[in-house]
Amino acid sequence: MGKYNCIIFDIDGTILNTERMNLVPLQRLIKEELGLEIQYENLLKYKAYAGKRTIEELGFKDVDKSYSKWVEYVNDFEEGAVLYDEISEVIKILDSKGIICAIASSKMKNQYEIDFEPTGLNKYIKCKVLAEDTKKHKPYPDPLLKVAQILNINPVQCMYIGDTIFDFKATKAAGMDFGIALWGADNLDGIEADFEFKRPSDILKELGL
Structure with a gap:
């Protein structure tokens, strides 16, 4: 590992x-x-x-x-949420290799059910912290730290992958490494990511999987 x-x-x-x-x-x-x-x-x-x-x-x-x-x-709205290319396969492979997949998002639970659950990826997610689960949201570290606490994992053993400055700030405040999802990011000002992922499969390459 x-x-x-x-x-x-x-x-x-x-x-x-x-x-x-x-x-x-x-x-x-x-x-x-x-x-x-x-x-x-x-x-x-x-x-x-x-x-x-x-x-x-x-x-x-x-x-x-x-x-x-x-x-x-x-x-x-006629255009619903769609999975980015490769992300489904990446999550499945991470899970199959024994790497825990979790979610920390500012999305409300009911919206999570509408947008995320139809993807079928829920079964690979071992922990999810959504908007209602913490009083403070990103850029505060609370959602990320709550994931680590629930899973009983040291924050330094976690990488957070997101697309905004708030994601980056929350990650650093939580003492975790940050990977920027360049496929979804449109403003990199102030973000000093530990990893720059051009596409989801780059996550697997970085981890040597």
Whole structure:
């Protein structure tokens, strides 16, 4: 066994491509409720945020109500969540080699059920920490440390793979190594990843599998 006993994955932008299904409905909501036309590119930074925080940052008055409406629009959007190429195979191979696969995500549980469970990968995930499971979210280390605590693994034996600055900051604060998912990342400013993965299969190469 190499240095890492556990690979912890983010979901959005790492396992699942959910960018358009989240941001196009957000554009619609902003136009409807705030009367603003915001360019798609200017919404990309919110990919790093938990859903409700995005709504707060954008200045919606009734955060819970607007968030619920956004979720409704997301789930009605014709383009659903899709797995990135190779990621399914990578998770299966990691599991078969005895490396624990886990998830730390700001996704709410009900959205996890809608987006992730249909992929069939749930059976390979030994632990998942979602938005409701910690009071503090990324960039705080709490979700990652909770995974290590639940699995009873030393954080230094874990690698976190994500696509945003918040993922990077949370990883470093948790004392873990960080792998950037370049296939889902669109802004690398301030990110000093331990590993740069151009495609999911690079994870296996790095681990010598």
